[in-house]
Amino acid sequence: MEEMDTDHSTYPDDGRLKTELDEKIFVNRSLTLEDIKCYGFDMDYTLAIYKSPEYESMGFELIRDRMVSIGYPHEILRYTYDPSFPTRGLVVDTTYGNLLKVDSNGNILVCSHGFSFLKGLTIQPGAEKQSWRSFFDLIVVDTRKPLFFGEGTVLRQVDTHTGKLRIGTYVGDLQNGTVYSGGSSDIVTDLLNVKGKDILYVGDHIFGDILKSKKRQGWKTFLVVPELTKELCVWEDKKNLFDELKHLDIFLAELYKHLDSGSRDCPDISTIQKRMRALTQKMDTAYGQMGSLLRSGARQTLFASQLMRYADLYSSTCSNLLHYPFNYLFLAPPVLMPHEVGAQSLDLAASQLSSNNNHTIRN
Secondary structure, eight states, rough: OOOOOOOOGOOOHHHHHHHHTTTEEEEEEEEEEEOOOOEEEOOOOTOOOEEEEEEEEHHHHHHHHHHHTTTTGGGGGGGOOOOTOOOOTTTEEETTTTTEBBBBBSSSSEEETTEEEEEOOOTTOOOOOOOGGGSOOOOOEEEOTTTGGOOOOOOOEEOTTTOOOSSSOOSOOOOOTTTESOOOOOHHHHHHHHHHEEEEESSIIIIIIIIHHHHHOOOOEEEEOOOHHHHHHHHHHHHHHHHHHHHHHHHHHHHHOOOTTTOOOOOOOHHHHHHHHHHHHHHHHHHOTTOOEETTTTEEEEHHHHHHHHEEESSSSSGGGGGGTTOEEEEOOOOOOOHHHHHHHHHHHHHHHHHHHHHHHHH
């Protein structure tokens, strides 16, 4: 047998791997772009990509100063925006004023009260400037999502010179270059003469953009998750911690595997649990004070479960669609149910046993 070539120059370097991950679109449900007739886009944080964290910091300061001007204590003026503290997908405990990070079953993963954690688009210079409206067949503003995906509001035309709304409800065919205000998803599909399954809607809000368009209209959905770039970097760097967690889970399962109703001795798993908590904390702190947007240790967050349930595709930016042809077939990875995983493990064990027996006979 020839010796395997281990020349590392044939492999992509870390920088190229990072670029490939940044440009990748991830798939929860298979989808072929050839069947898509219309692409819809949200504006804020989807088409309009703001400078972060400068934009969020400015918003924080404006809200903070406004709060003081209407009577809140002046002491809050000493607070500055910390981009490592907040993360999307948190739940606000309105009764006790806590910030909660929960899993898909509602179990609390991280809890903070205040700052105390409780235990338990760009234009290149010189390029010809083209109106952004020329890239779209239909533009609708002031949609008041998620109302837009339900009963909606009155559809009216916008005077693009003055910004004022024209009197009366708009009726008639779609006029290219016209900007509309209000309306509903039903009106939009009628104007475009398409059905829900013909639309791929791209947005950054899991509830207002993705969940409502999927549940109420059956649109194909693409969630923009800007945080994914950092999530991927940390995941690649700390994946060994998750692998150890996974091995400890398997080890725990083996300890209990052969126990039955007649078993009296209970395995001592305190050391294993302590190590699992330490690994989880180490992983979480690598992402920020609130940990990962998508998981805490081996458990997925509520945001992650909603992403997987309602977003057909997701990526760090909508511009990653440019890296794929318009007839591309996005294939979702196969997902096994727990009973199928168990059956697969038995088949693998039987195969290994058969291989070992054959090896023994030959010898």
